[in-house]
Amino acid sequence: MNEFLSGLSSFLQLSIQMGTTLLFGTLGGILCEKVGHLNLGIEGMMLMGAVFGHYIGLSTGSPLFAILGAGIAGLVGALIYAFITVSLKGNQTVTGLVLTIFGSGIANFIGKILVKNQKSGLLPDRLPVAVADCFKPFKIPVLSDIPVIGKALFHQSIFIPISIICAVLLYVYLKKTKFGLDLRVVGENPAAADASGINISLYKYVHILAGGFLCGLGGAYLSLSFLSTWKEGMTSGLGWIAVALIIFSTWNPLKAIFGAYFFGILRCLPFKIQNASLFGIPISIPSQFLTMLPYVMTIVALVFITLRKKKENSPPAWLGNPYFREDR
Amino acid sequence: MLKVVKKAEGSFRQTTILRIVTVVIALFASSLVIAALGYNPVNVYSELFQGATGSLPRWQETINKAIPLIVLSLGISVAFKMKFWNIGAEGQFYMGAMGATYVALNFKDLPSYLLLPFMMFAGFLFGGLWILIPAILKLKLGTSETLVTLMLNYVAISFITYLQYGPWKDPTAMGFAKIPNFTDNAVLPKVLGVHIGWIISLILVLIIYILMKYTKLGYEITVLGENIQTAKYAGMNVTKILIIAVFISGGLCGLAGMLQSSGVERSLSDQISNSLGFTAIITSWLAGLSAPAILIVSILFAILLQGGAFIQSSLQIPASVAEVIQGIILFFVLGSEFFINYKIVFVKSKKEAIK
Numbered sequence: 001m002n003e004f005l006s007g008l009s010s011f012l013q014l015s016i017q018m019g020t021t022l023l024f025g026t027l028g029g030i031l032c033e034k035v036g037h038l039n040l041g042i043e044g045m046m047l048m049g050a051v052f053g054h055y056i057g058l059s060t061g062s063p064l065f066a067i068l069g070a071g072i073a074g075l076v077g078a079l080i081y082a083f084i085t086v087s088l089k090g091n092q093t094v095t096g097l098v099l100t101i102f103g104s105g106i107a108n109f110i111g112k113i114l115v116k117n118q119k120s121g122l123l124p125d126r127l128p129v130a131v132a133d134c135f136k137p138f139k140i141p142v143l144s145d146i147p148v149i150g151k152a153l154f155h156q157s158i159f160i161p162i163s164i165i166c167a168v169l170l171y172v173y174l175k176k177t178k179f180g181l182d183l184r185v186v187g188e189n190p191a192a193a194d195a196s197g198i199n200i201s202l203y204k205y206v207h208i209l210a211g212g213f214l215c216g217l218g219g220a221y222l223s224l225s226f227l228s229t230w231k232e233g234m235t236s237g238l239g240w241i242a243v244a245l246i247i248f249s250t251w252n253p254l255k256a257i258f259g260a261y262f263f264g265i266l267r268c269l270p271f272k273i274q275n276a277s278l279f280g281i282p283i284s285i286p287s288q289f290l291t292m293l294p295y296v297m298t299i300v301a302l303v304f305i306t307l308r309k310k311k312e313n314s315p316p317a318w319l320g321n322p323y324f325r326e327d328r
Numbered sequence: 329m330l331k332v333v334k335k336a337e338g339s340f341r342q343t344t345i346l347r348i349v350t351v352v353i354a355l356f357a358s359s360l361v362i363a364a365l366g367y368n369p370v371n372v373y374s375e376l377f378q379g380a381t382g383s384l385p386r387w388q389e390t391i392n393k394a395i396p397l398i399v400l401s402l403g404i405s406v407a408f409k410m411k412f413w414n415i416g417a418e419g420q421f422y423m424g425a426m427g428a429t430y431v432a433l434n435f436k437d438l439p440s441y442l443l444l445p446f447m448m449f450a451g452f453l454f455g456g457l458w459i460l461i462p463a464i465l466k467l468k469l470g471t472s473e474t475l476v477t478l479m480l481n482y483v484a485i486s487f488i489t490y491l492q493y494g495p496w497k498d499p500t501a502m503g504f505a506k507i508p509n510f511t512d513n514a515v516l517p518k519v520l521g522v523h524i525g526w527i528i529s530l531i532l533v534l535i536i537y538i539l540m541k542y543t544k545l546g547y548e549i550t551v552l553g554e555n556i557q558t559a560k561y562a563g564m565n566v567t568k569i570l571i572i573a574v575f576i577s578g579g580l581c582g583l584a585g586m587l588q589s590s591g592v593e594r595s596l597s598d599q600i601s602n603s604l605g606f607t608a609i610i611t612s613w614l615a616g617l618s619a620p621a622i623l624i625v626s627i628l629f630a631i632l633l634q635g636g637a638f639i640q641s642s643l644q645i646p647a648s649v650a651e652v653i654q655g656i657i658l659f660f661v662l663g664s665e666f667f668i669n670y671k672i673v674f675v676k677s678k679k680e681a682i683k
Contacts, residue, residue, distance in 0.1 A: 038474065040415075080659060088666035093415060093474065094613045095662050097606050102655025108648035109365070240482065247475055288490035295479040295486075299465075302479075306471045315472060320413070324334070324670075 005147050011268060012152035016160060017226055019264025021046065021235070023163045024218030025242030026249065026256045027170055028074070028211035033246060034174065035204045036187040036318040040096030041081055042215050043239025044103020045074040049216025051107040054127075054223035054230045055114050061128035063135065067220055074216020075209050077103050082208040086201055089322035104233070111230050127228055135159065135225040157225040159217075166214065170253040183207060187316030190323035200323060215239075241267075244298035250305060251315070263294045335671045343616075343668055347661070354660035358653045365649065372639060376650070379638025380631040386638070388521045392592060394630035395525040396421075396584045396601075400608035401626055402529075402536045403455075403580030405617040409540065410553040410573050416462065416477030417581040418605025419484035420455040422598075424582020425589040426488060427454030429507065429596040432514035432589075433496070440513040447514065448586055455582015456575040458484065463574040467567055481605065489598040496596075507596045516591040523591030530623075532580070537619035549573045581605065614661055632657075 025042045032039045053070030060066070081099050084090040117123040126132070137157050144154035174180040185193040186203050194200055218238075223230050245263060249256040269290050305314055359369030380390045400417050407414035414420075427450035435443060462476035491507065498508040516523040540546035548569045552559045559566055585601070593600050611629050615621035636650025 040478075084659060084663050088663045089670070090662040090665055091613055093413060094610055095659075097610060098655055098658040098662065101651055102659065105648045105651025105655055109646055109652060112646045112648065237482070240478075243475075244479055286490050286494055288486040288493070291489075292483045292486040295482045299476055299479050302471055302475055303465060303469060306465075306469045315475075319472075320474065324332075 009148050009151045012149065012265075013155060015264040015268045016152050016156065016261055017264070018267045019260035019262075020160055020163050021218040021221050021226070021238050022242050022245055022263055023167065023256060023260035024214050024221065025239055026245040026260060027163075027166055027253055028214035028218070029242055029246040030170070030249075030251050030253060030256065031207045031211035031214070032078075033251060033316055033319055034183050034187045035207045036190065036316050036321065036323070037082075037085055037204065037208055038092045038096065038320045039078070039081060039099070039208070039211065040093060040243065041077060041099025041103060042242050043235055043237070044100035044107075045077040045212050045215035046103075046219035046222075046235045046239050047107035047233075048073040048077050048103045049219030050223040050234055051110045051114070051219075051230055053216070053220030055110060055123075057127050057131040057224055058114070058118075058123045061130050063131050063224075066131055066224055067217065070220030070224075071213040071216040074212040074214070074219065076212070078209050078212020078215070081212070082205050085322065086204045086208070089324060092320055092322075100239070108232050111232060114230055127224065131224065132228065135228075137225075157221070159221040159225055162217075163221075164257060167253040167257050174253065184316070187318055190318055194323075215242075218242075241294055244295055247305075247315070248294075248298045248301045250301075266290055266293050331673055332670050333673055335669060346664060346667060350660050350664035351657065354657040357660065358656040361652065361656060362649070367643070367645060367649070372643065372645065372649075375639050375642055376635030377631070378635075379642060380635035384521070386634065390627070390630045390634040391522050391526055393633050394627045395523075395529050395591070396588045396604050397608050397611055397626040397629060398529040398623060399525075399532060399584035399587060400581050400605055401612035401615065401622040402532055402619060403577045403584065404608055404612040405615070405619065405622060406536065406540070406549065406573055406580070407459075407577035408553075408612060409617050410549050410570065412463070412466075412570065412574055412577070413474040414459060414462075414477050414574070414577055415474060415606075415609055416459060416480050416578075417608055418601055418603065419477070419481035420458050420578040420581035421585035421588070421601050421605050422484040422488050423458040423585070424451035424455035424579075425585030425596050425600060426491070427451050427582065428586035428589055429496075429510075432510045433508060436511050436514070438513070440517075443513050444516065444590070447590060448583060451582045451586025452579035453582070455585065456579035458582070459574050459578025460571070463571060467570065485598055488596065492597055509595045510590060514590060515594055516587065523587070525587035525591045528587065533619045533623050536580075540619065545569070545572065610658060614658075 025046055028045070029039060029042055049070040052073035053066050056069035057063070057066035077099055080102075081095055084095045085092045114123065118125055127135075135157050137155050140154040144150045146154070174183065182193065182198050183203060185196070186198060186200055190200055193203075219235060222234055227234065241263060245256060245259050248263075249259040269287075355373070359373070362369040362372050379386060381387055400421060403420070404414055404417050428447040431447045431450045432443070435446065438446065458480065459477070461480060462471070462473045465471040465476055466473045493505045496507045498504075498506050500508070516525060518524070519527060538546075540549065548559070548564050551562065551564065552566060552569055552573075556566065559569075584604075588600055588604075589596050607629065608626075611625045612622060615625040632650070632654055636647060636654070639645045639650065640647045
């Protein structure tokens with residue numbers, strides 16, 4: 001039984017780690033979609049964040065620079081997206097897809113340089129101690145020994161509390177501040193926002209860029225803490241699950257926390273249940289069905305959202321459409 | 329004071345000139361990037377072009393890459409014309425390939441001239457059925473098709489992985505997880521060194537062009553895309569048109585999956601598309617959803633893909649550089665759409681601007 005409990009405890013710890021990149025990506029996506037922009041470039045921005053975060057961490061040895069660099073890399077990706085879709089009113093779906101191609105191209109290329117420089121000795125092979133220590137999971141004494149949930153909650157990297165704080169702040173910002181209200185009007189009914197004197201382009205730019213910054217942090221968590229290295233395609237589709245999670249959490253940052261950890265559990269399960277048994281009966285669910293589950297559940301959630309027609313749970317009404325004043 | 333205004337639709341000539349200028353500027357911009365990365369841009373471009381078109385086998389490889397892009401883009405264009413944002417081409421491609429594979433593996437004894445059309449039919453059918461899920465959800469409940477089609481891609485791919493590692497695993501492959509190879513009668517014959525998918529895709533370009541331009545259904549699809557209210561007032565059966573058009577869209581994407589699995593891969597795996605379904609959204613959109621333009625844009629894109637793979641070996645340039653070039657060119661072309669639809673005018677006073 002003891003072994004089972006400690007296994008469960010590590011499992012939950014890993015699930016939360018799996019969910020953290022998702023959470024960052026989802027929060028970034030929520031910001032972007034709240035101003036009415038569907039950004040399918042999350043995967044690309046995460047990859048850019050991952051590679052730049054790791055590179056800067058290696059070369060400067062400064063945790064702060066590493067994390068800022070990762071965020072800024074994501075932000076630059078978002079800037080390209082914002083310029084084309086906001087200022088030039090380009091198609092959001094297509095631009096987002098191109099951003100993913102471009103971002104993964106840039107990331108792989110920088111990754112190649114990184115490996116080359118490591119081989120020639122210009123860069124260290126591993127993250128400098130200052131960076132690694134700052135981002136590695138730290139144990140909070142006593143609390144981390146609580147059975148089952150101790151490890152998951154109190155033996156984690158600094159990224160995990162940061163992501164949760166971001167989610168809570170974002171929730172307060174969206175629901176309780178004037179900016180958040182304005183932001184919702186921009187996403188729901190840009191014509192009304194325009195008429196009430198809100199600077200629509202400015203709102204869109206600021207939030208899309210902030211969203212990109214968060215996606216970059218999601219990538220940085222992978223390359224600075226979770227794997228502590230750079231690997232091509234290391235986000236392995238997390239950016240797309242994040243797109244699903246935005247919907248699953250009904251554009252609500254607080255629900256996104258739980259959604260992210262839930263999807264994290266689903267992602268860890270395939271490794272756990274391959275040889276699992278329940279009351280002595282071996283269960284064999286093909287792992288691919290678990291891989292499918294987040295997407296299927298998102299579709300089901302989407303159907304429920306549309307069925308209930310509750311305003312606060314539905315997608316921003318203007319999602320995906322450019323706004324041009326004279327079209328009113 | 330500068331002001332953005334909507335432009336009347338430009339002539340075909342104007343639009344074409346603008347696009348060519350854009351591509352030239354984009355190539356120039358990416359050459360700056362290439363130079364900054366430490367390569368000689370002229371060299372890279374010429375090798376890239378040579379690698380895709382320099383000899384007959386290279387052309388054949390390029391056309392091989394263009395075929396699925398053309399068919400997928402055609403499929404996507406039918407749905408997009410109706411403003412049904414089908415970004416599920418990837419999933420429909422896999423489902424179509426699955427249908428074709430089922431037929432190929434279970435009706436091995438049929439002669440080729442029966443088996444291949446049967447496989448095409450199955451590919452079309454499965455692609456079409458797969459897209460009916462988001463279509464029905466949209467019609468009955470108003471669920472966003474963009475999000476549902478996107479999600480269904482990953483469901484389809486996981487399902488193919490399941491088949492590959494589970495029920496369809498080749499028992500003779502020594503434990504290696506692969507679906508059995510097709511028998512020879514299930515493989516598309518070659519004409520001029522490329523599987524006959526290229527002839528099929530040319531015929532499809534013609535069919536879709538005629539369908540969209542000269543038939544009642546094509547007209548109805550366009551009207552539905554322009555304004556659903558107009559379509560309803562005109563007495564069109566919106567549900568029926570949407571279902572038929574969407575079925576054609578998904579069906580074509582499924583057919584593309586059949587062509588790829590039979591003509592190129594001779595089998596099915598969860599790798600055979602490698603994001604072609606997403607690339608095709610880009611080509612379809614850049615081609616302005618017009619069938620002849622899709623043909624040209626897809627071939628150009630295939631040149632970029634094939635050339636990108638070539639410079640990897642010939643100049644030791646990482647494949648990622650080709651991706652970056654692709655990205656830059658596409659960003660420019662996407663941005664240039666603005667200058668097709670809008671213009672910036674100079675207005676003197678604020679009063680005029682308001683008017």
